[in-house]
Amino acid sequence: MQAALRETLLAQRGGLIGWLPVCLGTGIGIYFALRSEPGAAIWGGLAAGALVGLALSRWVEVAWRPLLLGLALVCCGMLLARGEVLRMIQPVLGFRYYGPIEGRVVDIDRSASDAVRLTLDRVRLDRMAPDRTPRRVRVALHGADDARSVTDWRPGEVLMTTGHLSPPGGPAEPGGFDFRRYAFFEGLGAVGYTRTPVLRLHAATGGASLWVFTQRMxxxxxxxxxxxxxxxxxxxxxxxxxxxxxxxxxxxxxxxxxxxxxxxxxxxxxxxxxxxxxxxxxxxxxxxxxxxxxxxxxxxxxxxxxxxxxxxxxxxxxxxxxxxxxxxxxxxxxxxxxxxxxxxxxxxxxxxxxxxxxxxxxxxxxxxxxxxxxxxxxxxxxxxxxxxxxxxxxxxxxxxxxxxxxxxxxxxxxxxxxxxxxxxxxxxxxxxxxxxxxxxxxxxxxxxxxxxxxxxxxxxxxxxxxxxxxxxxxxxxxxxxxxxxxxxVKSPGAAVLPLLTLGLLWLILWCGRLRFAGLLAVAAALVLWVQTPRPQVLIADSGGLIGVLGLQGRVLSSDKGDSFVAGIWLENDGAPVPQDVAASRPGLVRDNRHVTATLGPFRILQLRGKVALASVAGCGGADILVTNQIDPVEDRGPAASVTMPAAAAQTMGRKADAGCEVFDAARLRQTGALALNLDPAGNLVITTAAGVTGTRLWSGPSRNRRIQAAAPFRITLRAAATDQ
Known part of the structure; x- marks a missing residue:
């Protein structure tokens, strides 16, 4: 067995350089897939492992060198990713800001809604210390300035306006595209918009990058x-x-x-x-x-x-x-x-x-x-x-x-x-x-x-x-x-693309008949993709929109508002339609600003606005209460069909005898978007976007965010019928 493995490895010597980026990329991918930042001991161990692997590869037999070098490269990939993240750390706005915004234009583009969008550096915000002010912000122009052409704006101009800024948002659904991470590597510490006129102050001097940008424009x-x-x-x-x-x-x-x-x-x-x-x-x-x-x-x-x-x-x-x-x-x-x-x-x-x-x-x-x-x-x-x-x-x-x-x-x-x-x-x-x-x-x-x-x-x-x-x-x-x-097509699960990529690379790079094992990995990836389930219920991190998967597709609670999130949900389902079409489907009970959905034996109640929230006593007979307001009630009345384990209640920071799970605006800022599904036992499993993303340097408290603790990855509410 050992001799056969040795001969197989020796046969790969002519194409080993092709595995260099594969091993390096594997380490990078592992780092970005983690849900928390490893400690200093782990980073020290990875550095030592890389050095030991490189050193030992000079002394072992030629056939076994690729294995040691591959492991060393995986460690190097993780270290490279960590170094890039540390290099990109910058202040991030930790709250919703409204007030004066001043900065120098360093990029001009358009938003998804076709509005002119300006990226500013040398940012100054009202009553904010320079060390807490984001280095770059991106502002979409609505209102009077939205009608102006892109060519009306000049690189290097220092502008001032009054607008709204907020931290870059998290995924629209658990496991979805993480805009916070994208903004982190783009150097954006806040995004927002303005509806007021933009004042031109003066042209600023800059370095080579600004000169190149000016020539480009x-x-x-x-x-x-x-x-x-x-x-x-x-x-x-x-x-x-x-x-x-x-x-x-x-x-x-x-x-x-x-x-x-x-x-x-x-x-x-x-x-x-x-x-x-x-x-x-x-x-x-x-x-x-x-x-x-x-x-x-x-x-x-x-x-x-x-x-x-x-x-x-x-x-x-x-x-x-x-x-x-x-x-x-x-x-x-x-x-x-x-x-x-x-x-x-x-x-x-x-x-x-x-x-x-x-x-x-x-x-x-x-x-x-x-x-x-x-x-x-x-x-x-x-x-x-x-x-x-x-x-x-x-x-x-x-x-x-x-x-x-x-x-x-x-x-x-x-x-x-x-x-x-x-x-x-x-x-x-x-x-x-x-x-x-x-x-x-x-x-x-x-x-x-x-x-x-x-x-x-x-x-x-x-x-x-x-x-x-x-x-x-x-x-x-x-x-x-x-x-x-x-x-x-619907979005694949997290494991699909890595498995598909590694299968194709194995098919291309491996020498010998064993290369066709890559086809098995590709087939497995496609099967996993087809079988990837979509969340039965989705709740936006604003609390203003819920979507229930029905027979005709996803049913949305509102025909307007949170349109960006609605579009992402429908695209990820593989069935994009206009929001008003999705909102007109049957499957939800609407009564003014009260929207009721059911998932198995569980009842979900969405309340939009302060009046709707104040009109409901207790939980309103719901197991999950969602609102886009901050709920002033500390402990709501008994639930209709939920028994919650004390351990889960402690994890969620609520009493064990709480009547229902309340996700108000304050709590949703911590958990992010939610995905609700029934497990095979009929229990309600709530997955949080913050829990899936984890506490990373681009999303956790270390980036000056007001998040008291990492949200739980998964919350399980047991159906009362299963406890009898």
Whole structure:
């Protein structure tokens, strides 16, 4: 047995570098999956384990070295993630704030409701000490300023307004997307809105990042001046990464047709740009025999393409997605300089490792997962197809585009479905009609515009760009309008994506027949996804909305209010419909501001507003009472059908003989959103978002939040019938 294992491990030596980012990412993933921060002893043990593993790997037999190195890399991944979190710690607003807000504009975009949104740094808030003031806040403009164009705002301007700010919110449901963690790594300490006019104070000086942002916005406005409308906004997004000019209809059409990746500055854009520059320089120098015979034309072209990619990275704002794309391209161009093959699994592994070292938090984002899934799949498929005839010479480029689009679409589909709950059925058609034009016309035209800009002739390049982008928008809108163009899937459980990813990586990286065990992991992940149950009842952290899973889908308690949360619930169910449609379904009993729902033998009563809360004596015959107000009653009357164990009551901070469980505004701020389900014994299990998320550095008391203690992960109320 030992000898067979030794031979199996020795057979892997040629492809071990592919496991480097896998082991590193496993450690990062373990850290982010924890529900509490490990203590100093554990971190010391991990550091010691990494050092011991690296040291022992030099002394053990060659066959066993990968195991020690893999364990050391897992420890290093956890340490890297911890270091990134410690580096990003900043003050976070611990309460709801209303008052003056002053700050410098460092980013401009649009919210989900299409309102102009400004990110401010150098923030000053009324009667708040500098050490408690968030370094960055994001404010959406409603009211008078909402009608103003994005181009009316200038980078570096110091603005002042009166508005509402609050801490970044937690998940809309237990186990859902945690906006607090996203905001933490974005450096946002508060988010909010204003309905009052914004005053311009003065322009502020800044460093290199502000200068780059200013140049980006100037170029974006220049492009949109040359190309007005949606086409110009699309061109600005492709060149500068500024999507603020894109309309909601165009964005939805691009997403529904699976061509939204053309909007983001990602590996495709970076690869096309550097590829065009590489080809132009190489062909241009090769046409000069005196140069071509004396210098390495290919390597000069690679250096110029590398510099062009770096300029594009700075021009686009240098966000994580573009940085990731540049690293992937840079690794391939450096391989050209070293006379190595540019597009290999080794290059992809090195790029993934660099990204994880620089930005460990990128592992959990859809951008990292989808881009490396597509790149890895393309490398593997074209390696398998090496030497295969793809038809006549004139058909080979067309066949390559078809294969590339199909492979990339298939590789990214499960990750897109998991993160965005949708599958585009005609994405291949849309990409086949769009991607070639992006490479043949749009990106070369962007390079042409950059070359002609010093002579004031950049308009010709932008006009050519406009032709290609106009066609892409037309294709997106046409495909999105097809019947059945888009279908929706429910959100997977927490274990699905890791299991699916590890199964696919095992299938690709392992050498030998055992690699097909990866298919079992993939199949298991898909089965788990299909069988993932959705919460039978959901309660928003505001107390203003509940949703009950019925025969026709989720029934909502209100047709307006908490619309963002309602949309997330319905999307995660895999059945997004307008909120008013979901509210019109049968399944809830509504009486003015009283909403009653039942779950098995348990009765849930929602009271919205102070008048509704005051009108109910005791528990109103309910087992669970939910209100968006602060309940002044300390102990409500007897429940109808609940017997609660004393231990559970103590965990919840309430008396054992309390009549019902009350979730008012104050308590919901501690627990977050709630999910209610019946277990096989008929007991009511209440899962809290705060309990699932845990007490982490981006969500716990250490971030200056007014949370007295971590909310319990799960509360169980026993049905009275089971106690008899």
């Amino acid at each position: 100037r170029l974006s406005r220049a492009i949109q001046t040359q190309l007005p409308g949606e086409v110009g906004a699309f061109a600005a997004a492709v060149v500068t990464g500024d999507r603020s000019g894109m309309g909601r209809d165009s964005l939805n059409a691009l997403r529904a047709s699976n061509t939204a990746h053309l909007l983001a500055i990602s590996g495709l854009h970076m690869g096309l740009l550097t590829g065009v520059v590489f080809a132009v320089i190489r062909v241009g120098l090769s046409l000069c025999p005196a140069v071509a015979l004396r210098v390495a034309v290919k390597k000069i072209a690679a250096v110029v393409a590398l510099l062009a990619g770096a300029a594009y990275l700075l021009l686009s704002g240098g966000n994580v997605a573009t940085e990731r794309a540049y690293i992937m391209v840079a690794v391939m161009l450096v391989a050209v300089l070293l006379d190595r093959r540019a597009l290999t699994l080794r290059a992809v592994a090195m790029a993934a490792t660099i990204v994880l070292v620089l930005h460990p938090d990128a592992l959990t984002g859809p951008g990292f997962q989808m881009s490396f899934a597509a790149t890895t799949a393309l490398v593997v498929v074209f390696r398998l197809m090496r030497g295969m005839a793809l038809g006549p010479r004139w058909m080979r480029p067309i066949a390559a585009v078809v294969v590339s689009s199909a492979v990339a679409g298939a590789a990214t589909a499960p990750f897109a479905a998991a993160h965005f709950n949708q599958i585009s059925h005609y994405g291949l058609i849309a990409n086949l009609a769009s991607v070639p034009l992006m490479g043949v016309l749009v990106m070369p035209a962007a390079v042409l515009a950059a070359c002609l800009a010093p002579f004031g002739l950049e308009g010709a390049g932008f006009w050519l760009m406009g032709l290609g982008l106009r066609w892409i928008l037309f294709v997106a809108q046409t495909v999105a309008g097809f019947d059945g163009a888009l279908s929706h």
